Amino acid sequence: MSMINYASREINCKLVYYGPGLGGKTTNLEHVYRKVAPSTRGKLISLATETERTLFFDFLPVDLGTIRGFKTRFHLYTVPGQVYYNASRKLILKGVDGVVFVADSQIDRMEANQESMQNLYDNMAEYGYDLTKMPFVIQYNKRDLPTAAPIAELQQLLNPGWEVAEADRQRLSPDPYHAGEYLTSQLATGEWIERATHFEAVAVTGDGVFDTLKAISKLVLKTLS
Amino acid sequence: MVIGATSWSLTPGDEDALRRGMERLLQECSAHSALLVDRGGQLLVQAGERPSFDPTTFATLTAADFSANDQLARLLGASDFSSLFHQGERESMLLSDVAQRAILVVLFDARTTLGLVRLRLRPAVEELSGIVAAMTARDAVRGASRPAILAGAEDEIDRLFQ
Ligand SMILES: Nc1nc2c(ncn2[C@@H]2O[C@H](COP(=O)(O)OP(=O)(O)OP(=O)(O)O)[C@@H](O)[C@H]2O)c(=O)[nH]1
Ligand SMILES: [Mg+2]
Numbered sequence: 001m002s003m004i005n006y007a008s009r010e011i012n013c014k015l016v017y018y019g020p021g022l023g024g025k026t027t028n029l030e031h032v033y034r035k036v037a038p039s040t041r042g043k044l045i046s047l048a049t050e051t052e053r054t055l056f057f058d059f060l061p062v063d064l065g066t067i068r069g070f071k072t073r074f075h076l077y078t079v080p081g082q083v084y085y086n087a088s089r090k091l092i093l094k095g096v097d098g099v100v101f102v103a104d105s106q107i108d109r110m111e112a113n114q115e116s117m118q119n120l121y122d123n124m125a126e127y128g129y130d131l132t133k134m135p136f137v138i139q140y141n142k143r144d145l146p147t148a149a150p151i152a153e154l155q156q157l158l159n160p161g162w163e164v165a166e167a168d169r170q171r172l173s174p175d176p177y178h179a180g181e182y183l184t185s186q187l188a189t190g191e192w193i194e195r196a197t198h199f200e201a202v203a204v205t206g207d208g209v210f211d212t213l214k215a216i217s218k219l220v221l222k223t224l225s
Numbered sequence: 226m227v228i229g230a231t232s233w234s235l236t237p238g239d240e241d242a243l244r245r246g247m248e249r250l251l252q253e254c255s256a257h258s259a260l261l262v263d264r265g266g267q268l269l270v271q272a273g274e275r276p277s278f279d280p281t282t283f284a285t286l287t288a289a290d291f292s293a294n295d296q297l298a299r300l301l302g303a304s305d306f307s308s309l310f311h312q313g314e315r316e317s318m319l320l321s322d323v324a325q326r327a328i329l330v331v332l333f334d335a336r337t338t339l340g341l342v343r344l345r346l347r348p349a350v351e352e353l354s355g356i357v358a359a360m361t362a363r364d365a366v367r368g369a370s371r372p373a374i375l376a377g378a379e380d381e382i383d384r385l386f387q
Pocket of ligand 1 (some may be wrong): 005022024026078142
């Protein structure tokens with residue numbers, strides 16, 4: 001839950017990077033940590049196993065600038081992607097303001113991606129949060145690998161869209177990040193659907209990492225406007 | 226279903242009231258530092274001696290620690306888990322639930338005892354719970370009408386991310 005501190009003039013928001021094990025969530029945070037000025041970020045905390053798999057979470061606080069005299073502080077968390085860590089994964093979602101789903105583009109990870117996406121919906125619903133009405137972006141990571149599936153296929157499997165029932169929201173809305181594509185659109189059947197915006201990334205080199213972070217942060221701040 | 230986690234706010238008035246309660250507690254039990262952290266891991270107020278560690282990191286770990294222990298207690302069948310104690314070589318800390326919205330952390334050393342801290346903690350937590358509950362109620366009412374603090378700032382938000 002975003003916390004607006006009028007005393008210190010800060011807006012604090014919580015972003016969670018979700019997705020299957022080894023998808024590159026921790027790598028995203030490590031890249032942000034390396035690239036932003038030390039004065040605008042705190043320590044990177046990793047609660048991990050001895051083999052560097054996330055056990056509980058990674059945490060990185062970053063300041064993204066000032067709006068209306070308020071410092072915007074984002075708390076970035078990753079969850080452990082491995083299936084059996086669901087109890088701790090769910091704890092991290094508490095109070096989340098925006099979600100980044102880091103998918104592993106490799107074809108043989110498709111089942112793991114889908115399982116993790118379903119698990120995200122389920123865990124959010126248990127807190128009473130509706131993911132389809134919250135800031136949510138999808139990152140297709142590991143685009144550098146030869147075994148990466150085409151984006152269209154990934155979109156179809158992981159981001160098919162959810163139904164838009166409200167009449168006032170049933171209108172074409174262009175995807176600001178992909179010219180010629182739409183976030184809300186009408187299917188041939190007449191049904192209106194909305195999708196999350198998506199980014200391609202190679203987290204190990206940092207490609208797409210900041211595009212993703214900026215997009216989700218912007219969506220979160222816009223919920224306060 | 227609600228859209229997502231609601232936002233809440235801390236005003237200078239809230240901060241004063243909370244800090245006063247925390248400072249009184251520190252005096253009464255001779256502990257040296259107290260922090261109030263929200264359940265989401267954000268630091269709300271710090272009172273007493275400034276701790277030597279990074280407070281942001283500390284707040285995050287506290288919230289995670291507390292919620293993990295909360296779940297553990299539930300597995301064991303305890304329904305109202307409300308405090309947690311960690312004993313260090315020189316410093317100890319006592320964590321306590323505040324209105325299920327925040328966690329009060331009291332840091333103390335050999336200048337006092339766990340017994341005394343626990344004794345004084347109870348009324349202090351009650352007082353802080355009252356303040357936090359009022360903050361929550363206020364924001365719940367306001368949240369309904371969505372008084373956006375960044376209303377009309379869309380352009381500014383866009384510029385921030387250019
Ligand atoms: N080739 C390639 N490898 C990547 C990329 N991003 C991450 N990796 C590698 O994938 C492995 C797993 O990355 P992590 O960031 O630890 O994955 P995670 O999602 O945090 O995994 P869990 O903590 O188990 O949930 C590491 O060896 C990374 O170096 C990428 O874009 N391309
Ligand atoms: Mg990880």
